[in-house]
Amino acid sequence: MTLDEIKPDQECEIVDITSEGIMGQRLLDMGFIPGTRIKVIRNAPLVDPVEFELKGYHISLRHSEAKQVEVSLL
Amino acid sequence: MSNTSTKIMVALAGQPNSGKSTIFNMLTGARQHVANYPGVTVEKKSGSFRLKDDRVELVDLPGTHSLTSYTLEERIARDFLLNDKPAAVVDVVDASNLERNLYLTFQLAEMDISLVINLNMMDVAEKRGIKINTQKLSQELGAPVVPTVGNKGKGKEQLKEAILSTSKKGQVTPFRINYGDDLEPILDSLEKRLSEETEISGRYPVRWLAVKLMENDKEAQRLVGKYSQKSGVILRSAEEKREAFKLEHKKSPQKVIAITRHQEAQRIVEASVTRSREITRTLTDRIDQVACSRYFGPVILVATIYLIYELAIVQGYKITEYTWPVLAWSRDLIASLLPSEGFIFDPFFRSMPIWVVDGTIAVLNYVPIFLILFALIAILEDTGYMARMAFILDRIFRYFGLHGQSVLPMVIGGLYVGGCAIPGVLACRGMKDEKARLATIMIVPLMNCLAKIPFYVLLIGMFFAAYKGIAMFFIATITIIIALSVAKILSLTVLRKKESAPFVMEMPPYHIPTTGGVLRRCLERTWLFVKKIITIVILVSVIVYVLIYFPGISKERKAHYISQSGQAQQTFLKKIGKDSPYASLMAGDNLMEFTRYWRDYKKAKMGAKGKKAKQALDQEFREKNFEFFKIVKRGKYKVKGEMIKDKHAKKVYNAYKKLGKTTNKLRREIKEETIITSYMGRAGLFIEPLTRWAGFNWRVNIALMSSFAAKESSVATLGGIYQSPPGEKHRLEERMKEKEKGWTALHVLAIMLFMAMYPPCIPTLLMIRLETGSTKWMLFATFYPIVLGTIIAVLVFTGGNLLGLSGMQAMIAFYILALIFLVLMGLIKREPEFT
Numbered sequence: 001m002t003l004d005e006i007k008p009d010q011e012c013e014i015v016d017i018t019s020e021g022i023m024g025q026r027l028l029d030m031g032f033i034p035g036t037r038i039k040v041i042r043n044a045p046l047v048d049p050v051e052f053e054l055k056g057y058h059i060s061l062r063h064s065e066a067k068q069v070e071v072s073l074l
Numbered sequence: 075m076s077n078t079s080t081k082i083m084v085a086l087a088g089q090p091n092s093g094k095s096t097i098f099n100m101l102t103g104a105r106q107h108v109a110n111y112p113g114v115t116v117e118k119k120s121g122s123f124r125l126k127d128d129r130v131e132l133v134d135l136p137g138t139h140s141l142t143s144y145t146l147e148e149r150i151a152r153d154f155l156l157n158d159k160p161a162a163v164v165d166v167v168d169a170s171n172l173e174r175n176l177y178l179t180f181q182l183a184e185m186d187i188s189l190v191i192n193l194n195m196m197d198v199a200e201k202r203g204i205k206i207n208t209q210k211l212s213q214e215l216g217a218p219v220v221p222t223v224g225n226k227g228k229g230k231e232q233l234k235e236a237i238l239s240t241s242k243k244g245q246v247t248p249f250r251i252n253y254g255d256d257l258e259p260i261l262d263s264l265e266k267r268l269s270e271e272t273e274i275s276g277r278y279p280v281r282w283l284a285v286k287l288m289e290n291d292k293e294a295q296r297l298v299g300k301y302s303q304k305s306g307v308i309l310r311s312a313e314e315k316r317e318a319f320k321l322e323h324k325k326s327p328q329k330v331i332a333i334t335r336h337q338e339a340q341r342i343v344e345a346s347v348t349r350s351r352e353i354t355r356t357l358t359d360r361i362d363q364v365a366c367s368r369y370f371g372p373v374i375l376v377a378t379i380y381l382i383y384e385l386a387i388v389q390g391y392k393i394t395e396y397t398w399p400v401l402a403w404s405r406d407l408i409a410s411l412l413p414s415e416g417f418i419f420d421p422f423f424r425s426m427p428i429w430v431v432d433g434t435i436a437v438l439n440y441v442p443i444f445l446i447l448f449a450l451i452a453i454l455e456d457t458g459y460m461a462r463m464a465f466i467l468d469r470i471f472r473y474f475g476l477h478g479q480s481v482l483p484m485v486i487g488g489l490y491v492g493g494c495a496i497p498g499v500l501a502c503r504g505m506k507d508e509k510a511r512l513a514t515i516m517i518v519p520l521m522n523c524l525a526k527i528p529f530y531v532l533l534i535g536m537f538f539a540a541y542k543g544i545a546m547f548f549i550a551t552i553t554i555i556i557a558l559s560v561a562k563i564l565s566l567t568v569l570r571k572k573e574s575a576p577f578v579m580e581m582p583p584y585h586i587p588t589t590g591g592v593l594r595r596c597l598e599r600t601w602l603f604v605k606k607i608i609t610i611v612i613l614v615s616v617i618v619y620v621l622i623y624f625p626g627i628s629k630e631r632k633a634h635y636i637s638q639s640g641q642a643q644q645t646f647l648k649k650i651g652k653d654s655p656y657a658s659l660m661a662g663d664n665l666m667e668f669t670r671y672w673r674d675y676k677k678a679k680m681g682a683k684g685k686k687a688k689q690a691l692d693q694e695f696r697e698k699n700f701e702f703f704k705i706v707k708r709g710k711y712k713v714k715g716e717m718i719k720d721k722h723a724k725k726v727y728n729a730y731k732k733l734g735k736t737t738n739k740l741r742r743e744i745k746e747e748t749i750i751t752s753y754m755g756r757a758g759l760f761i762e763p764l765t766r767w768a769g770f771n772w773r774v775n776i777a778l779m780s781s782f783a784a785k786e787s788s789v790a791t792l793g794g795i796y797q798s799p800p801g802e803k804h805r806l807e808e809r810m811k812e813k814e815k816g817w818t819a820l821h822v823l824a825i826m827l828f829m830a831m832y833p834p835c836i837p838t839l840l841m842i843r844l845e846t847g848s849t850k851w852m853l854f855a856t857f858y859p860i861v862l863g864t865i866i867a868v869l870v871f872t873g874g875n876l877l878g879l880s881g882m883q884a885m886i887a888f889y890i891l892a893l894i895f896l897v898l899m900g901l902i903k904r905e906p907e908f909t
């Protein structure tokens with residue numbers, strides 16, 4: 001499944017990043033690497049974007065961007 | 075000073091918000107220089123400090139998470155490191171976020187740089203129970219490690235020492251990442267090939283180039299293509315190896331490289347950091363539970379925006395009431411140094427400089443607003459709430475090719491009623507998404523700036539007096555509706571090819587800003603603004619002056635006015651009679667002198683409030699010239715405490731009043747004739763056949779064109795064109811109604827909408843040039859609103875007339891039409907997402 005399908009307060013582990021270009025690089029740079037645990041904190045008031053926590057810091061992504069992160073639920 | 079001192083260049087690099095600028099200020103103190111990197115709008119701060127005999131020149135690089143070639147900031151930081159080759163680089167690391175920060179440190183080391191690791195934010199790390207073994211860290215990285223608390227100035231001297239000794243040693247930090255058995259052989263062979271080519275290996279670190287080629291970095295490929303003879307072979311081989319690697323390992327080298335860096339960072343952190351507690355952000359989380367929640371989030375956001383608007387625009391405007399007299403006083407001071415005015419014609423070297431000074435102080439008048447605005451923006455940035463604003467609003471703005479961060483510039487520009495486009499454009503600075511940033515810059519001037527308001531009030535008073543509130547609401551919200559549609563159209567057309575960026579945004583923990591930091595940034599930005607804008611405003615207002623006042627009225631007309639004025643003066647002298655004791659006082663040049671005295675007195679009296687001020691004023695003028703004083707007081711004055719009634723003086727007063735009226739009438743006629751026959755006036759007449767479709771006659775054309783210099787002048791110009799007949803004092807809207815009997819509410823609606831879409835004023839255009847780094851965008855920002863405004867005005871006026879709509883009906887119809895258009899624009903598919 002992909003990161004955009006995870007509900008707030010659920011935790012999961014990153015399996016892979018499916019995009020290669022600028023988006024993929026940005027995600028890798030921000031620490032979205034396989035094996036990392038990531039938690040969905042909350043959706044924005046209008047549902048998009050979403051805030052995540054990984055490695056002790058918080059990052060928000062649009063759903064379309066989170067779709068490029070493959071995860072497995074913990 | 076010793077002449078043995080050498081200048082050593084040192085750069086500050088680090089991830090965003092690690093405290094680079096704070097460290098920069100700590101090291102350099104007040105000596106700093108803010109400019110832009112060539113061709114782009116990213117701020118370049120440089121400064122210097124001295125240590126014993128050496129002078130260190132420090133450059134603050136933009137904060138980046140990584141050093142790819144995908145974003146502007148990263149390219150700038152990277153190019154600086156590669157091309158300017160600083161003697162040492164201070165890597166400012168957020169000690170409370172060591173692992174993520176090391177990711178950048180590794181990339182810096184790969185560039186053959188002499189690094190000084192600056193562990194900043196030690197206080198935060200400590201509070202979070204993070205203990206860092208600096209010795210171990212230094213060993214691991216092969217670079218000196220200096221802990222600091224930037225905002226408290228702790229560790230300053232140690233950092234200076236480390237910078238100096240490192241840059242003097244000139245030894246490159248030896249640390250290199252081992253990318254593993256799969257990748258290292260490939261990197262090795264690429265490195266070998268690149269080393270054989272002296273031109274490129276002399277310029278750039280080959281290991282770095284090899285890694286970048288495996289990452290498929292376009293910029294590195296360009297460098298190889300440029301400086302390597304066998305670039306074709308090398309690039310092709312890199313490409314083949316990349317593809318082969320991907321096939322074999324089911325992962326791109328790019329991914330493996332990033333993963334390895336993160337793993338290495340993790341390893342080093344595990345080896346050198348002990349944590350007594352788990353990382354928690356309890357306070358930030360608790361705040362965000364409210365600040366980003368479904369219902370309270372938007373409420374708090376609106377309240378924040380309202381507060382900014384209230385504090386900066388409303389209260390700032392009130393402050394200008396106190397600062398304005400100072401500006402007005404300096405204007406009068408300058409005026410008093412210029413050649414004095416004439417009876418009906420003022421000398422060029424008086425009217426032109428005054429015009430320029432007026433234009434300049436009109437802009438300077440906004441400085442209090444800017445100061446407050448910039449301070450509030452700095453606070454928003456420092457607290458971390460800015461990221462939350464973008465988080466909450468992104469969903470809406472994205473539909474129109476904008477970004478969550480677009481909201482602040484729009485608020486400042488005048489999202490509701492009253493704002494200023496100049497700081498609005500400036501506030502677009504922080505936006506990483508170039509496409510959204512340009513779109514925002516282009517629509518900020520469509521907001522309702524303070525200077526447009528008097529114009530609206532005037533026109534609403536003419537035809538929509540019964541619906542003032544509704545009309546104001548209409549104009550305030552229609553501009554947002556139109557601006558959003560425009561942003562979408564631009565992003566689908568002219569901005570189509572511009573670089574966009576993923577949203578990926580950090581949500582930093584909340585943080586209490588320091589007063590010093592906020593003040594410094596606010597003053598810095600205001601000063602930058604004043605310096606840049608004022609010089610050019612002066613230049614441009616000279617040009618506009620020429621357009622409005624030249625070629626001037628013909629010789630015959632001039633002679634005609636002079637003779638009329640002469641006749642009036644003769645009449646005046648005749649009226650007071652030869653026998654009057656004041657006859658000689660008013661004869662010849664004395665009359666001009668008295669005229670000046672009279673004008674000064676009238677003006678001063680208008681400004682004087684309260685009984686005391688008036689008395690002081692009288693005393694002053696009495697001392698200036700007692701004889702003249704007798705006349706301006708209509709012959710009622712005191713001598714030795716006794717009230718005197720001077721009949722002769724009263725007679726002169728009455729006669730002069732007539733003369734003054736005639737003179738003023740002549741001056742107005744001259745002004746009107748000058749404007750009509752000026753280049754701008756001719757243009758206004760010339761385009762009348764066209765603008766008729768929008769309901770504009772030549773008078774309106776001139777008023778609209780003249781407000782180009784500064785919108786404040788639109789009402790003033792209208793005032794000049796629609797003068798009240800002598801002796802009658804009607805308000806401007808009544809005078810306009812009187813002169814434009816054929817006007818309907820439709821005329822006024824069309825003019826108002828055109829004003830709403832009016833091109834940015836000249837200072838804003840300069841700001842746009844500055845912030846886009848391009849004259850083309852500045853010209854675009856000038857002309858697209860004219861086209862848009864014309865289309866809208868014609869649509870409303872001609873369309874309304876054809877359908878026989880009243881002003882109110884047309885207003886509602888147009889509003890609905892614009893809303894439908896907006897929804898349609900929002901529905902158009904956005905760009906394909908990033909992959």
Ligand SMILES: Nc1nc2c(ncn2[C@@H]2O[C@H](COP(=O)(O)OP(=O)(O)OP(=O)(O)O)[C@@H](O)[C@H]2O)c(=O)[nH]1
Pocket residue numbers: 088089090091092093094095096097136137138194195196197198222223224225226456585587588591
């Ligand atoms: N508690 C604490 N705060 C610090 C320290 N150093 C800097 N800050 C604060 O951290 C915030 C960010 O500092 P900046 O100097 O603007 O960070 P920067 O690296 O220049 O940020 P960018 O230019 O956006 O990359 C400011 O509010 C500083 O006051 C520190 O050692 N301790």
Ligand SMILES: [Mg+2]
Pocket residue numbers: 094095096137
């Ligand atoms: Mg900075």
